Amino acid sequence: MTEGIEVRRSIEALWRIESARIVGALTRYTGDFALAEDVAQEALAEALVNWPREGVPRDPVAWLLTTGRRRAIDVFRTRSAERDRLPGLAPADVTSDEAGEVDDDVLALMFTACHPVLSREAQVALTLRVVGGLTSDEIARAFLTPTATVQARITRAKKTLAAARVPFEVPQADELGTRLGSVLSVVYVIFTEGSSASSGDALIRFDLAREARRLCRVLARLMPAEHEVHSLLALMELTAARFPARTDADGEPVLLEDQDRRLWDASAIRRGRAALASATRIGRGLGFYGLQAAIAECHAVAPSVAETDWERIVVLYEALGRLAPSPVVELNRAVAVSMARGPAEALAIVDTLADVDGLARSHQLAGVRGELLIRLGRTAEARTELERAVELCANDRERTILRRKLTTL
Structure with missing residues (x-):
């Protein structure tokens, strides 16, 4: 039983790391985005049944690719209109090296999922599913959206791509600019989920964060004149x-x-500062990502929390709030204000966010408010807020911090 659980965990870890490349390779192979995602999920389901019983294969990625391709051939055989495509399909047995045959498979997968025929919400949800390997629940938490809504978006997006016969390719140079914003948004959310996992027993999902950075480096090489990249x-x-x-x-x-x-x-830190300098040199002022990078730079160069330039961080958050108004930005600004000017002024900002739909159901708002109340000596109110934060928090590690604060009270 224990061995089976360990195998299942290994499969889940493998899927987190390799799912995008597997779906990308299957999409290139079949020419059908929706089918590729479906057969990849079928291959995963088969692995979850067979590997605990038969053992993990020597080359698990190749096994998943082979199984996915065989499922795809089975589907084509049942579609009378698709039978002419069978002679063009490659043999089903593959090696894992083939997943890297086309270096930008994952990038092509992202641009396909971010095609203009899809709504922005659908682009993000679908790409997080097939590239980031996130579940519908995790995507829902990332966007403060009901899970059923996310699932519906993914289903509709796949049907739309199939109906529009969207090709699996990286767009030509003249199309890249118009499609870049959606791709950057997806990369950003994947990294955010990796750097602060919304659920589970790990605070950081290194695989997601690493994949997001890899994709962004590819974009930087592909579009060196785009400052927001x-x-x-x-x-x-x-x-x-x-x-x-x-x-x-x-x-x-x-x-x-x-x-x-x-x-x-x-x-x-050196790479980040160099990239920020490039963005500053290329662009006409910092944008949505640049302002956040400047905030991160303030933290990175500070010798300590006390010696951090909190006033500059407040100004940067104010600029970010004007450029892209968001209750999450306001909440982060409140934290910076608390460090620069004290908890009382920050609490006034937080209290204006109490009725904001979505954020009010987030543990972050309750957690920040509880911390501010502690600093103001309002212990009973702080306890109530922290208990609410514990109740709302889906990440085991973050709950540990919140419970620790409750214990100190």
Whole structure:
């Protein structure tokens, strides 16, 4: 029984890392995005049944690809209108090396999922599913949206792509600009889920964060004149630089003020600052990702929490709020205000967000409000807020921090 559980965990970990390449390779093979995603899921389901019983194959990615291709051939054989395509299909047995045969399979997959025939919400949800390997529940939490809504978007998106016969390819140069915004948004959300997991027993999903950075580096090489590509890369590098200090040896979260900054990745900080400098040089002022990268840079270069330029961070959040108004931005601005000017002024900002739909159901609002109330000495109210935050929080590690704060009260 224990061995079976371990195998299942191994399969889930493999899928997190390799699902995008598998779906991308199957899409290139079949020419049918929706079919590729379906047969990939069937291959995964078969692995979950067979591998605990028969053992993990020597080349698990090749096994999944082979199984997916065989399922695709079975589907084509049942479609009378598709029979002419069978002679053009390659043999079903493959090696895992074939998944990397076309280096930009995942990038092509993203642009396909972000095709203009889809709504923005559908683009993001579908790409998170097939590229990020996220479940519908995780996507829903990321967007503060009901799970049923996300599932409906994914289903409609796949049907729309099939009906529109969207090709599996990276767009030509003259089309890239118009499609880039959606792709950057998806990469950003994948990284956000990786850097602060919305659920589960891990604070950081390194595989998702790593994949998002890899995709952004590909984009930076493909579109070197796009300042927001460099800005997003800067944001991710500067944020990922702090990963080594964000958890202890047991995987428990370490708050910013308690982190050993000597563990921060100096190379990632240098890469992030260089990318931000490129964005500044290329662009006409910082945009949505650039402003966030500048905030991350303030943290990365500060010797300590006390010596951080909190006033600059407040100004950057104000600019970000004017450019892209969001209750989450306001909540983060409130945290910065609390550090720069005290908890009372910050609490006034937080209280204006109490009735915002979506955010009111987030543990983050209750957690921040509870922390501010602690600093103001309003212990009973703080306890109520922190208890609510624990109840709403879906991540096991974050709940540990919240419970620890409750214990100190």
